Amino acid sequence: MRILLDTQVWLWMVSEPTRLAPAARAALANRDNALLLSAASVWEMAIKYALGKLPLPQPPADFVPPRLVRDGVEPLAVEHHHAAYVATLPLHHRDPFDRLLAAQAVTERLVLCTSDPALAAYPCERLPA
Numbered sequence: 001m002r003i004l005l006d007t008q009v010w011l012w013m014v015s016e017p018t019r020l021a022p023a024a025r026a027a028l029a030n031r032d033n034a035l036l037l038s039a040a041s042v043w044e045m046a047i048k049y050a051l052g053k054l055p056l057p058q059p060p061a062d063f064v065p066p067r068l069v070r071d072g073v074e075p076l077a078v079e080h081h082h083a084a085y086v087a088t089l090p091l092h093h094r095d096p097f098d099r100l101l102a103a104q105a106v107t108e109r110l111v112l113c114t115s116d117p118a119l120a121a122y123p124c125e126r127l128p129a
Helices: 007-015 022-029 039-052 060-071 080-088 096-108 117-121
Strands: 002-005 034-038 071-076 109-116 126-128
Touching: 002 007, 002 022, 002 039, 002 096, 007 039, 007 060, 007 109, 022 096, 022 109, 022 126, 034 039, 034 060, 039 060, 039 071, 039 096, 060 071, 080 096, 096 117
Parallel strands: 002 034, 002 109, 034 071, 109 126
Antiparallel strands: none
16 A cells, blocks of 8 residues: 555654554554655645744754655655646645645545545545544
8 A cells, every 4th residue: 555644644653653543553554555755745844844833853854854764754746747636626625735635645546644534525545544
């Protein structure tokens, strides 16, 4: 299974894994599953960090890359077709980062691991976190 991690899910995975549902924790720990983190999530973390809304022990540029390597999480670039697909999604969710994650999950046929119930309205498989 190829799992796209929601921003909050990735943060919980690296710092508070007990906040994840047992099924999500098991899926994320299963090395047969590929875990992906979108560039959109790193962009979201960078913005929130710069605004003082996301406390991290280091700036995102220093915090994220070594944890991706440590945990075997693959980076997922934002491509033009991902961004364009957002226009086809109904406005069930107004957060632009989450809408882009949904678009990536749909277009790349990824399972979206998220704690956000609003994302269940989009046509992608979801793993509740």
